[in-house]
Amino acid sequence: MERIIFHCDLNSFYASVELLDHPELRHLPVAVCGDPESRHGIILAKNEPAKKFQVKTAETIWQAKRKCPDLVLLPAHHSVYREFSQKINRMYQDYTDLVEPFGIDESWLDVSGTLHLFGGDPVALADEIRRRMRQEFGLTISVGVSFNKIFAKLGSDYKKPDATTWISRDNYQRLVWPLPVTDLLYVGRSAAETLERVGVRTIGDLARFDRERLFRLLGKQGSQLHDYACGLDRSPVAPAGQYTPPKSVGNGNTFAHNLQSREEIQAGIVQLADQVGARLRRHRMKCTGVALQIRDPDFRDISRQKRLEVPTCLGREIAREAMELADGCWNMQKPVRALTVTAIYLIPEDQAAVQQTLFGDQGAEQRERLEKLAHAMDAIRDKYGKGAIGLASAPKEAARERHAPPPGGGREE
Incomplete structure (x- = not known):
């Protein structure tokens, strides 16, 4: 049986949700952004009028304002976006139990086994879902329909906003x-x-x-x-609610002031690595590699990564490896605007425990004690807040996250 996969992509999601409370702004160029009073403020989403001025996601507010001086800026409300996302994915489950979110505003649906219940026409069903989205949520989506996930994703990007694109075996060479x-x-x-x-x-x-x-x-x-x-993607759509472990966990900060010395760079890395370690433990994962990205004040980036001998979920070990990368690629006399530390090549923690014994790690007992300490700190933060306990080596001025974090903070892929 030929698979029928939908990719549903909410159009200008953050901006569209904000405009539900500000209908008087719909005809104006509007963007949702970080703190406009801080250097790290960036564009998180923009509406269609703003797109006409070439305003782009992830560019800084001052860059967007230079293109569109009359751009209306609205603050982000991430808890509201998550609530909408959860409700929308529950709506998708009216059509199939195979609903796989891909970020907060995109989802794949496999309707191969249920399409006959809704008339048998995939394009008509996609249009019906678009109609419900407008009627029930006041939002629009673009839907890609195809025989695999990759082409369905291309279909949702092919025509926006509020459109359905069918990429079939007959037309994919012409369209794709x-x-x-x-x-x-x-x-x-x-x-x-x-x-x-x-x-x-x-x-x-x-x-x-x-x-x-x-x-x-x-x-x-x-x-x-x-x-x-070539259209040979066979990856399945995961059932709704099925946990998919991340492939990487990262955290990136743009600092209120440039970091000017090795000591300050190390403090920034330690803070990021501590947060990355906490999320690894939450997922019960360990990393076998660490990546570091450094951005200078002119927005030039340099990235390095390395494999680890022993898998870890400890922030101090991630920080040590990231700092080694920094020492190897960066002139410590040069200012740093932003840092990103990412744990890569993740494996389940129970698998990591077996691998550690292969190295004959003499510090196994000490690592176990450090992991218990880290879990205890996690519990304190969960109960009393993230600021309840922290690292003495953190930068004197708190760094701010470059992107609004998903649940749990930072970036997970």
């Missing part, structure tokens, strides 16, 4: 292959640069490129991207 290769899910900046060097600029170029050569260029990811471009 002319698109830039960067439109394909999981093609990041590094992969795109590698593909550009060998003349791969569109998804069609990728599909026609030799698969074995892609493997040599990008490893397993190269083969996987080739399959995606």
